[in-house]
Amino acid sequence: MSSAFQHDVFGALWDDAEHGPRGDLTHGPTEGDLESAQQRKIHYFLKKARLRPGDRLLEIGSGWGAMAIEAGRMGCIVDTITLSKEQKIQADKMISEAGLPESVRVHLCDYRELPPSFEHSFDACITESFNKAVGYKSYGAYFKAIDWALKTDRATVVISSTTQPEFRYSEYQLVELLLSPTRC
Numbered sequence: 001m002s003s004a005f006q007h008d009v010f011g012a013l014w015d016d017a018e019h020g021p022r023g024d025l026t027h028g029p030t031e032g033d034l035e036s037a038q039q040r041k042i043h044y045f046l047k048k049a050r051l052r053p054g055d056r057l058l059e060i061g062s063g064w065g066a067m068a069i070e071a072g073r074m075g076c077i078v079d080t081i082t083l084s085k086e087q088k089i090q091a092d093k094m095i096s097e098a099g100l101p102e103s104v105r106v107h108l109c110d111y112r113e114l115p116p117s118f119e120h121s122f123d124a125c126i127t128e129s130f131n132k133a134v135g136y137k138s139y140g141a142y143f144k145a146i147d148w149a150l151k152t153d154r155a156t157v158v159i160s161s162t163t164q165p166e167f168r169y170s171e172y173q174l175v176e177l178l179l180s181p182t183r184c
């Protein structure tokens with residue numbers, strides 16, 4: 001599925017452009033709306049990353065920018081990467097509306113080609129729902145990239161991933177390949 005097509009499909013499913021379609025994984029169903037569930041999820045991730053104002057955060061897999069913007073609002077310096085031009089355009093617009101262009105930057109960049117200036121520069125890395133874009137053959141490169149980008153002292157990484165029981169793994173690989181053709 002091309003990223004432009006994904007933009008149209010998922011965009012049609014949302015009320016709010018800043019937030020993705022996922023619900024709250026930590027509190028279960030509530031009477032709150034999807035946006036507040038998404039906010040709770042984002043704050044849970046940011047707390048787990050032990051971020052403080054002034055910290056540098058690398059986010060691998062920007063989505064539509066909600067996590068990066070929220071970290072920027074906390075006073076963090078954020079670099080977030082995506083392969084989707086549509087996501088970058090939309091995230092940049094929302095970052096500008098939030099008054100955060102100095103502290104939140106969206107890069108069109110593959111996780112295997114991070115800029116040299118990122119080496120050992122980040123206090124934390126958050127990478128959410130990204131493993132399907134990686135594929136099991138590239139997990140080594142993925143974890144290596146995270147390790148390379150994090151500071152060597154007191155850094156935190158928060159990874160969320162979808163898992164499947166082993167017996168469903170082959171079918172799942174096929175579905176994921178259709179959804180994330182960039183992986184290898």
Ligand SMILES: C[S@@+](CC[C@H](N)C(=O)[O-])C[C@H]1O[C@@H](n2cnc3c(N)ncnc32)[C@H](O)[C@@H]1O
Binds near residue numbers: 060061109112
């Ligand atoms: C499933 S989305 C997850 C987005 C967000 N973290 C969330 O949970 O809503 C995957 C994101 O990773 C980006 N992506 C996919 N493959 C990538 C790669 N090889 N390098 C960098 N970003 C990639 C996509 O452009 C998209 O922003």
